[in-house]
Amino acid sequence: MGVGKTLAALAASAGLFAAAQSAQATVQIEMIAPPTAPFANQVTGITGKTNLAGDTRLFLTRKAGSITAYDQATGTFSQFRNLQPYVGGVATSSNELGLLGMAFDPGYATNGHYYVYLTGRTTAGGPVEAQVLRFTDPLKGSGGEASIWKTSLDGAANHVGGWIDFDASGKLLIAIGDGGDFSGPDSRGTGQDNSDFFGSILRIDPYADAFPLDSALNYAVPGDNPVLPGANPAPEVFVYGVRNPYRNTVAPDGSLIVADVGNGAREELTIVGATDSNRNLGWALREGDIPTPGGSGGAEPADYQAPDLAYGHGAGDRAIIGGFVYRGSAVPELFGHYVFGDQVSGNIWAIRYENGQFVGSRFLLGNIPSLVSFGETSDGELVATRFAFGAGGGIYRFTSDGNFAVPEPASWAMMISGLGLAGGLMRRRPAFQAARRVV
Numbered sequence: 001m002g003v004g005k006t007l008a009a010l011a012a013s014a015g016l017f018a019a020a021q022s023a024q025a026t027v028q029i030e031m032i033a034p035p036t037a038p039f040a041n042q043v044t045g046i047t048g049k050t051n052l053a054g055d056t057r058l059f060l061t062r063k064a065g066s067i068t069a070y071d072q073a074t075g076t077f078s079q080f081r082n083l084q085p086y087v088g089g090v091a092t093s094s095n096e097l098g099l100l101g102m103a104f105d106p107g108y109a110t111n112g113h114y115y116v117y118l119t120g121r122t123t124a125g126g127p128v129e130a131q132v133l134r135f136t137d138p139l140k141g142s143g144g145e146a147s148i149w150k151t152s153l154d155g156a157a158n159h160v161g162g163w164i165d166f167d168a169s170g171k172l173l174i175a176i177g178d179g180g181d182f183s184g185p186d187s188r189g190t191g192q193d194n195s196d197f198f199g200s201i202l203r204i205d206p207y208a209d210a211f212p213l214d215s216a217l218n219y220a221v222p223g224d225n226p227v228l229p230g231a232n233p234a235p236e237v238f239v240y241g242v243r244n245p246y247r248n249t250v251a252p253d254g255s256l257i258v259a260d261v262g263n264g265a266r267e268e269l270t271i272v273g274a275t276d277s278n279r280n281l282g283w284a285l286r287e288g289d290i291p292t293p294g295g296s297g298g299a300e301p302a303d304y305q306a307p308d309l310a311y312g313h314g315a316g317d318r319a320i321i322g323g324f325v326y327r328g329s330a331v332p333e334l335f336g337h338y339v340f341g342d343q344v345s346g347n348i349w350a351i352r353y354e355n356g357q358f359v360g361s362r363f364l365l366g367n368i369p370s371l372v373s374f375g376e377t378s379d380g381e382l383v384a385t386r387f388a389f390g391a392g393g394g395i396y397r398f399t400s401d402g403n404f405a406v407p408e409p410a411s412w413a414m415m416i417s418g419l420g421l422a423g424g425l426m427r428r429r430p431a432f433q434a435a436r437r438v439v
């Protein structure tokens with residue numbers, strides 16, 4: 001039993017968890033846009049990070065292919081872009097296909113560029129492909145559209161990832177899942193196979209073209225991408241051993257926080273530092289902090305990057321939704337905390353993030369039923385949205401009533417019995433120890 005668990009047991013026996021939980025109720029999760037019929041249902045993501053200071057627009061991606069803008073200043077919805085022809089009708093309510101991700105170019109203010117991750121068919125009757133495309137907002141720039149990257153999904157209709165964003169050096173990160181087909185953990189055996197794109201997060205330069213003869217591929221592999229182990233590793237692969245990293249984030253220090261949706265047992269968060277040599281998150285040998293149940297489990301691989309936080313399914317949590325390290329001003333007490341949630345339970349938590357590590361334990365902020373995505377604005381504010389945009393919910397923001405007290409695991413311990421030393425140790429507990437603990 002580690003220090004953390006001992007203190008948790010002490011706190012529980014002292015009845016202090018309940019007090020700490022009630023103190024969190026002063027974070028407000030406020031619905032700012034009600035359900036609106038023309039934009040109902042099957043929202044996959046939200047972003048407000050246009051890289052334009054003071055931009056009040058939020059952008060919702062929907063499975064069927066439309067991008068809907070919501071202007072917080074005017075309270076109005078409008079269609080930003082219709083990409084249904086690119087999705088080509090492959091998205092249904094029973095699969096995980098469609099328009100899944102969107103990111104604005106760091107230079108959007110002058111070049112008007114934005115990127116989407118979607119699945120569709122580029123030829124009638126042809127294979128379903130995952131694609132990243134670049135489009136141009138005609139109000140901001142010129143340059144039209146370009147296919148950046150694509151790969152055949154080989155019949156996969158689930159675990160196709162879909163998150164994209166830029167890292168601090170302006171390279172594009174693309175998350176693609178293991179392409180599972182419900183027949184068992186990583187049935188394609190791709191998680192530990194670096195010769196393909198599946199089960200990976202890719203890193204590419206979308207402003208170079210290493211494929212001059214292929215009009216669908218317009219990118220190059222950055223020279224500083226890691227060299228990964230295995231036979232014929234694809235140089236695009238940046239992080240591997242993931243199942244379905246649906247929503248991730250680049251932290252302020254440049255670390256990549258991967259939120260990998262688990263199979264039947266664990267949800268997990270893994271912080272991959274920019275200079276970390278271990279880039280194997282373990283799937284399908286490992287699910288969270290345990291060997292994967294169901295036949296594929298095994299020992300930790302040599303280049304394993306263990307999860308920094310894992311949680312089980314016992315409390316109704318079943319599908320992690322990664323969020324952001326909060327950098328806004330609406331909830332000053334949350335500054336520097338990573339906020340995330342769970343799609344099935346709707347629970348939303350925060351945990352302090354310092355120097356590339358989680359510090360202390362997660363604590364509950366509230367609940368948004370059928371939570372599907374967090375989004376960040378250009379000003380660092382946090383928003384969230386639901387998959388089912390119908391009755392009862394829409395777009396949410398986080399505010400404070402000024403009385404919000406962040407629960408401090410260390411201070412809880414000191415409150416119990418004056419264990420100042422133990423509290424200090426817990427505060428500085430390195431992430432690799434926290435990783436072995438299901439919280």
Ligand SMILES: [Ca+2]
Pocket residue numbers: 190191192193194195196197198199200240
């Ligand atoms: Ca793979």
Ligand SMILES: [Ca+2]
Pocket residue numbers: 209210211212213214215216217218219
């Ligand atoms: Ca090309």
Ligand SMILES: [Ca+2]
Pocket residue numbers: 241260268270281282283286287288306307
């Ligand atoms: Ca893992």
